[in-house]
Amino acid sequence: MLEVDGLDAFYGDSHILHGISLAIGPGEGVALLGRNGAGKSTLLKALMDAGPRVRGTIRFEDQDLTGEPTHRRARRGIALVPEDRRIFPHVSVTENLELARHACPPGLTPPTPQEVAAQFTLLQPILDRRGDRLSGGQQQMVAVGRGLMARPKLLMLDEPAEGLAPVIVEDMAREIAAVRRRENLALLVTEQNIDFARACTDRLLIIDSGAIVFSGDWNAYDAAPDLEARFLAV
């Protein structure tokens, strides 16, 4: 479904990503691990043309995305939930969710905020609350819920568990895994929290200094204990 080939990304003169190639199939869950500054967020943003200058090819459902602006990529069914969440402060949670319906591809009926809240039960009590009156955990739930509003085919989560209480992290991992199965949603998730990543994905990629250094399933990761020390330990 998503095929990336020879992707380079730049911020100004800094060359951040070097020849990244990867493929994600429909419904597949992939974790993208790596240290801070390894290029995880840059890769997700590059896929949306939402920041870095990009060279190389990105194909989604056999369509070349080169030159396509961010909002069209979103309307093809790619949703990015950014690390800093970016909930709109001036409207309610319900309206934040409704804003995301712009990305719903023509012909599909987007879910209602109530339907999304039925999946993410933590959203239910806060649907009427303004965006600027949310705790960090609530913001994250809204951000993920917003990502699901347009019925995406590929959901990209950038560090969803960062700064959340452990009990919320567990809930969220379970709910994301459940949505994935039900909607046959492909998932690309960057995470420092390896347990969280493992709970909602099938396999993983490790990125270091802007290049992919490991690709395999979680069994292969467990069989290579040096990976954590070499590429993930701080």
Add this chain to the structure above:
Amino acid sequence: MIADLPSLLFNALVWGMATFLVAAGLTMIFGILHVLNFSHGGFFMIGAYVAHSLTNWSAAMANIWGFLAASVLAGAVIGLVGLVVDRAVFRRLAHVDGAYVLVATYALLLVCNGFVKLVWGLNVVSASPPPELFEVSFIGNLVLPHYSLFVVVAGVVVFLALEWLINMTSVGRLIQAIAIDPWMARLLGVNVGLIYSATVIIGFALAGLAGGLLVANQSLSPDLAGIFIIQAFGVVIVGGMGSIRGAFLAAILLGLVDSFGTALLPQMPGVLFFVALAAILLVRPRGLIASGRLS
């Protein structure tokens, strides 16, 4: 002097609403695109000339409805010009430093001046209000020219319309979302460029409309661009850049300053406006409503 308080208040309101009409489009474009459009006064002036030419075009236009129609048409014409300016200037400069846009809009102001001289000539043309607005009412000693009442009503109507559009409609809330975080809006599938273009068109149309509505108490000359724009910039800055509500409040406040200032210091008209501008910015450097974006 103070015995004439009602007149001073009325003059303040007229000054304020006339200025608000000019400032509305300016602050709206700033609030959403974060572009300071120096050419706003130029397009205000062209709007005034277009409306004036339309009302003189046929005797059937020589009434209040013709006057209103000419103002709305002037707004539409300048709105279309806004579409062209958006394509030719704002979109091309969207990814470079803001200073380039500033210089480009100043260049556009010069183009507007040249265009007016070329098309309408250098002469000063006087315009008068339609007959219905030519009359004057009295409440006690208070003199209420109907045209001044009309300007006050027009200012309030434009303010309420913009308030409604921005705060009560879903399009308005989307526009606010884009003003706050265009990057996130794009990720949610919003065609931000389209909303930017619509904003420029509306902002320019407001300049043209203001030109048409205010033409009748001005003599038309190629200097018209500078007459309202200085005070409009003052209102936008004092109100808080990008805030329509702030501009409305600031217009009334600075209107009071101008009105009382002219009465207290008749030998130095307008000087208190600048003193107040400096004083307010010393106390509230970011303006009355300091969000830096549309509100």
